[in-house]
Amino acid sequence: MSMIVLMCAVREEIRDILSWFKALSRVESRTDSHGRRIYSCRYLDQPILLIQAGVGREKTQEAVASIAAEYPLTALIFFGYCGALEASLKVGDLVVCQRLLSEDVPGEILECDAGLTSLAGQAGQRVISRQASASKIQSGTSLTVTRLISNPQDRSSLVSLQTAQVVEMENFWAAQTVAQDGIPFLAVRSISDEIDEVLPPFDLFLDSGGALKWKKAAQYFLAHPGELSLFPRLWLSSRRASRSLAEFLQELIPLLVPHPQRDWVEQVEHSC
Secondary structure, three states, X not given: OOEEEEXXXXXXXXXHHHHHHHHHOOOEEEEOOOOOEEEEEEEOOEEEEEXXXXXXXXXXXXXXXXXXXXXXXXXXXXXXXXXXXXXXXXXXXXXEEEEEEEOOOOOOOEEOOHHHHHHHHHHHHHHHHHOOOOOOEEEEEEEEOOOOOOOHHHHHXXXXXXXXXXXXXXXXXXXXXXXXXXOOEEEXXXXXXXXXXXXXXXXXXXXXXXXXXXXXXXXXXXHOHHHHHHHHXXXXXXXXXXXXXXXXHHXXXXXXXXXXXXXXXXXXXXXX
């Protein structure tokens, strides 16, 4: 049976939607030979893989290529945190990424599947109609970079060079990899840090799976103790971003499942 894949980079991004799947039915988990966490879930009769791929280009391309070779895929949805490149975007806001740019491949623009994007719009309307929070959902463009953007100055320089609303580290590479096999792709991101946010240099003490390198972290914060005060706010921001992603995916998944083998655009047109 064909598979729907939901993929993210780090453990914190996956937590809330994994809890939702566990409430629906039994979830089986395993760690593959590359250290990726893979959760086998179900929605009704549709098998869904939930995968924590790791951070950045190499981890993303390896994970996508491996899963596409192992399973027949009807859709791959990449979700996760991102940084805002517009002042109007706040923590917990969602961006459905219609266009994907890469700092490493200037001038090339990839696009998410039009049918999946339409279904994402429907899911977004359902979220908006049900939630009491002030978080918003919009479509836009993402910029994939190779490093953590941790300060307002770096974000401002990206704004001056690119026409993107959010910055992240995986979208472009995931889309490029599945495009080779014609697999429908969608990227959805939730704001975890706003445009004026200052972050610790997480790339110095987090591994590619998002796990803390305790020795390096201790060395850094012993030298910069003042930055420990950032963590309560950062934790709250990541929790809000995770909840926004889960709320959205809970509305999107039922729209994907009824006719997973049909062309997505045709499905949307017939449902209108």
